[in-house]
């Protein structure tokens with residue numbers, strides 16, 4: 001009689017991240033648009049953000065984050081069987097940023113592709129890699145969230161240019177019989193397209209009419225804010241009830257870093273003190289797909305997150321897209 005196959009989890013074997021050197025403070029921005037350090041801190045919790053230098057691309061940031069994650073995991077690039085990059089700011093239309101990063105790392109030959117789910121890109125990518133590992137198709141995967149979102153900002157729009165920054169984070173996933181990703185819960189609703197979008201592209205055209213003046217992020221911030229808070233409440237409940245867990249079981253909440261007020265609202269819903277919530281938005285701004293893996297790497301390297309702890313990762317972004325991952329680190 002054949003034995004049932006052992007249950008396999010995707011375990012985080014190592015994390016890495018990278019932020020470009022140049023830092024832009026709120027005061028720097030106040031010289032460009034009608035805003036102030038006080039307004040930005042009060043409404044968003046952001047103090048500063050990192051900005052990629054001229055010629056520094058998403059794949060450069062992704063490569064460095066991926067290299068550090070491989071090093072932390074003790075995994076050689078040649079062992080990677082699947083490489084996914086969550087990004088909405090790819091280097092090129094094609095080839096994918098994942099292919100470019102793969103070559104830079106020397107992981108040539110493995111499956112490599114990008115996922116565009118705006119700010120939710122990293123968790124979408126993580127959930128896909130999790131399925132490949134659970135299915136037994138892949139034993140080692142590198143999942144990266146990387147963005148140079150500042151490249152598509154309208155620097156005269158104070159409603160958006162103060163919010164975003166550049167950066168990348170990465171995790172190495174390995175098949176493990178003991179522990180790892182417990183569940184992922186990903187969603188999207190395209191009805192909200194026009195509340196947060198960049199309305200140009202290959203097929204729609206890079207048109208420069210009055211309504212769509214160039215390649216830039218357009219956002220109805222206060223509407224996005226309301227939906228984000230409501231949706232993230234539901235996301236947290238979904239992950240807990242799917243696993244019949246009480247909110248007190250979560251050791252760390254690692255949320256998308258868009259706005260400190262949104263993070264605080266989710267923490268309140270979880271009845272979680274802010275010292276169990278990883279916050280980087282103050283120093284990084286919103287790095288879109290980079291935000292959650294950057295926060296995770298920072299929490300791991302600072303010794304906050306320990307092996308065996310239960311983590312809830314959650315995201316919300318353009319599309320709208322949103323979701324969560326519950327995992328034992």
Ligand code: ACO
Pocket residue numbers: 034035036039040043044118119120158159160162196220221222223224225228258259262286288316317318
């Ligand atoms: N400095 C000074 N004043 C500003 C600024 C600024 N940088 N930006 C907007 N204002 C003004 C507005 O013009 C408005 O002025 P008015 O009352 O005279 O019209 C006033 O401040 C209030 O504007 P609101 O948009 O209502 O301000 P709010 O408190 O909602 O804060 C913010 C705006 C920070 C954008 C918030 O709505 C937010 O964080 N939204 C969610 C963003 C988010 O989560 N995005 C999802 C992920 S991003 C992705 O997927 C790519």
